[in-house]
Amino acid sequence: MKNPRYVIYSALNEIINNKSYSNVTINKVLRDKDIKEEDKGLITEVIYGTLRYLYSIDVILQKFLKTGVKKTNKKVLNILRMSIYQIKYLDKIPDYAVIDEAVKISKKDISLKASQLVNGVLRSFMREGFEFQSENRIEELCFQYSYERWLVKLLIGQYGEKRCVDILKGLNFRPSINVRVNTMKKDCESVKKELIHMGYTIEDGKIAKNSIKIVKGASIEKNPLFNEGIISVQDESAMLTVEVMDIKEGMKVLDLCSAPGGKSCYIGERLNNSGEVLAFDVFEKKLKLIEEHAIRLELKNIKAEINDGEKLREDLIDSADIVLADVPCSGLGIIRKKPEIKWTKSKKQLNEIVGIQRNILSNAAKYVKINGELIYSTCTLNRNENDENIRWFLNKNDNFCIESVNHIEGDNIINSNEGFITILPDEKMDGFFICKLKRIR
Secondary structure, three states, X not given: OOOHHHHHHHHHHHHHHOOOOHHHHHHHHHOOOOOOHHHHHHHHHXXXXXXXXXXXXXXXXXXXXXXXXXXXXXHHHHHHHHHHHHHHHOOOOOHHHXXXXXXXXXXXXXXXXHHHHHHHHHHHHHXXXXXXXXXXXXXXXXXXXXXXXXXXXXXXXXXXXXXXHHHHHHHOXXXXXXXXXXXXXXXXXXXXXXHHHOOOXXXXXXXXXXXXXXXXXXXXXXXXXXXXXXXXXXXXXXXXXXXXXXXXXXXXXXXXXXOOOHHHHHHHHHOOOOOEEEEEEOOHHHHHHXXXXXXXXXXXXXXXXXXXXXXXXXXXXOXXXXXXXXXXXXXXXXOOOOOOHHHHXXXXXXXXXXXXXXXXXXXXXXXXXXXXXXXXXXXXXXXXXXXHHHHHHHHHOOOEEEOOXXXXXXXXXXXXXXOOEEEOOXXXXXXXXXXXXXXXX
């Protein structure tokens, strides 16, 4: 069986050095039959935790590395990072055990010299500790919550310091597993009872209908309820994107950026397997994910097609009752699930993606029938991608107006005076933005 800390080290090399997605890498790791079931929790915790606190860990390491973080061997650096995370942020692992494992890995996989460096740095950290000192409030927040300076400044500028701190905290929560009940097959209360009987610890969802939070239990994807299409994994914020729609049986709905298909399938369920859901994505391999979900859920009204949302489809003009434009975005609202977003995104990238979003939104509007709905959503908290895009759109499309969704309420919901909502991240939900538009002529 594989050494769990070597697995962590290998995964961090893949994510940080090779720029792989954390969720994809971790899911691959957890399917490895050569890893003990009891080690999977530690592996997940240390990988995600190291990524989550990478900025702060590197600030600490900068003090103890003579050559500095940037000039240190990348593999050595990842061994040090995962070790500092365990020593500083986890209580259940003895420090000496962390150091011993780190030295063994560096000696075996890199060199004797590397192992000596690792041993020296970690023992110095244990002996001397580290206390961050700064009179600059932004630098304090950057270290305390582990975010780069540009992002903290952006969020303070857009939300104010108090709400910014709530966002930083919310994005650092360990993501919970949330499932959506397919009420075409079973009601929510029956599913809750079955999950409890199977040994799961559960809670009610926070806001979304037919939502259940899995607090503790075995892998959902191995659960018979999942395999039979009775439940699907989906965050409540994503569910609300569908729940704001005024869906009636027989409608035609377009999902312009559908993959992996969670929202399309929820729309199909709410249509009670009637009507038509055209689920588009620009990549063919992603269409298979949509089709697999639809087959598992026994949905006959989902049709997956390759389509580029930035290119206008003449055949779809004025054809849809509802159009969902869940556009590509910076992803700042889902840092809970993909903590590497903290250091893979830049302010420049945030500005560049706005043009793509506006192109998709403009095309989406042309597909909506008179009196039909256009839902614009993102999983980011950047107001330039959210509020400002809606204002830009309404300025150019006076045949649309905002339909308020004030019925969606919660302590993490910001209902704007203009009618759209921002969902702030917390222990149960991702950060999200939703705006419901109606074509009035």
